[in-house]
Amino acid sequence: MTGIDLGKKERIDRLAQLTATGPDEAGVSLTRDAFRRLRRNPVAIIGAILVTVFVFVAAFAPLLAPKNPKTLYLLSETTPRFIPGSRDGFPLGVDHLGRDELSRLILGSQQSLLIGVLSTLMGLTVGMALGILAGGLGGKVDTVVMRFVDIMLSVPGLLMAITIALLLGFNQFSITVAIAVTQVPIFARLLRGSMLAQRNSDYAVASRCLGVPTSKIVFGHVLPNSVSPVIVQATLSLATAIIEAAALSFLGLGNADRSIPEWGSMLAEAQQFLTVAPRLAVYPAICIIITALGFTLLGESLREALDPKFRR
């Protein structure tokens, strides 16, 4: 939806193909090797730092925030034509209701983290379940599941998310589910693709000949070797989820209670005061961009690290 879905199917399949573990890897375990390369990649380090800072701020937000984000400190000085900027005690100024902007930004990280992580987890769980069904069992199950997944992929993500959010009502939870639903088909197709690549590898065939039950082959052998593209995608999805959450609350689908700070709705509210205080739009946007960039950089370098093509 937010642009990263170029030729969704092709992209997903390619990613599955590229990052699936080769059947004949020997020597250092791929995970260890990937981690070693990750540590040497400056892009990965920048990404990791950004993500760590974001998670730290979100986790300790109530302690870090200098003021109460809901208190209308400078309401009396705030008019539609003047919003006090930076001053003593309010390093980033106040918003249109006189609330401390810095504290609202800090508290806002919680909502973004919550929506990002929860929606990605939901999408990941359902998507992986479908992927395992299709990729593990193959045959008719595969056809039925993949038709279903293709139908989901064929609806533009933003429209799908709007529909689901409207169905579930105007709150944070419905946004989370809406984003999760758009991610389900991506994870399903990705995992199925990389599991199919593993299904006919020597070790899988060998276990089948030995009479190992299908469930054991799927969960014990095929699945562990197929998850790396899914991990990469999950990291990238966190970035998309945060941007999408902002977009949905920008469209008024977010929490009806506007006193809870959230970057997307802060940005939406700031539009009314663009000429008076453009900074009110700039601050939350910078937060969104930096966070999304952190996850994207981490995800991209993870993809490179797990790609056997780049192994040295």
Place this chain on the structure above:
Amino acid sequence: MLRFIARRLLQLIPILFGLSVLLFVWLRNLPGGPARALLGERATAEDVEAINEALGLNDSIFVQYGRFVGRVFQLNFGTSIQTGRPVTTEFLQRFPGTIELTAFAILFAIVIGIPLGYLAARRHGGVLDSASVIASLLGVTVPVFFLAYLLRFAFSVELNVFPGSGRQDVRIDATHPTGFFVLDGLLTREFDAALDAFLHLVLPGIALGTIPLAIIVRITRASVLDVINEDYVRTAESKGLAASTIRRRHILRNAMLPVATTIGLQTGLLLSGAVLTETVFAFGGVGSFLADSIFARDYAVLQGFILILAVVYVLVNLLVDISYGLIDPRVRVR
């Protein structure tokens, strides 16, 4: 080729079926139900029952679904509570604007994206290459509506070089035979109106075009990088062919295949997804009306627009698939 198209058309059926079920379920779960929506909060139980009977809501769910599909086929989505006009009329009136905007955005992305991607690949590892990679990463992480804000603030509010809202200046009294404002101006020889409508496209078009731009740069770069190391390019070089011939006939022709698909897919996405950009610029296309309908809880419009846009998206993707079969004969064989 015909068989290829027929197969693709058949694949439409399950997609449309799935979509219609989703929207049907949605329709039935409107807050309070249709009877409450019609009668208001204080309706008595008997009144609700009477309406349910009259609307056929007591029939079996399959009969109701059948009726819903029947209405959809007649393109009857009800009337908008904002304007009181049929949803289909509202859609047809606004869609040309969205098409114009999409065309501008995609052209902007192509004209800048392909040369940039090509140059980045030719100077692989150079400054331009790194810059284009970073820029394209940024392009997909900046929320599109924020970029729209920035452009509007800088070029419309502060510098006042481009108009920042609407599709045409309200003071211009132009006739609109087709609904495509730029085209209308040219057709009716009201060139100032055409120019004004075009200027109104610039800022939203650039905002909307950045994500496709970022993606086109990335795909072009990756695709050219793949192709320039192919044997046939080296052969062409060692044969002593002119550099321009190699570029045109050997590199670009092969490298453009994935780019063409990307452009097609992005076009479909923009047609259906200009909601955010159009809202910031109050553009008056399909997307901004969709966003207004969310705030107004105009469910008839939301359902109708979403269904039509999803079908448009699916159809554009179908066209992309078919045209891909035309450009690349290898696809047809598979």
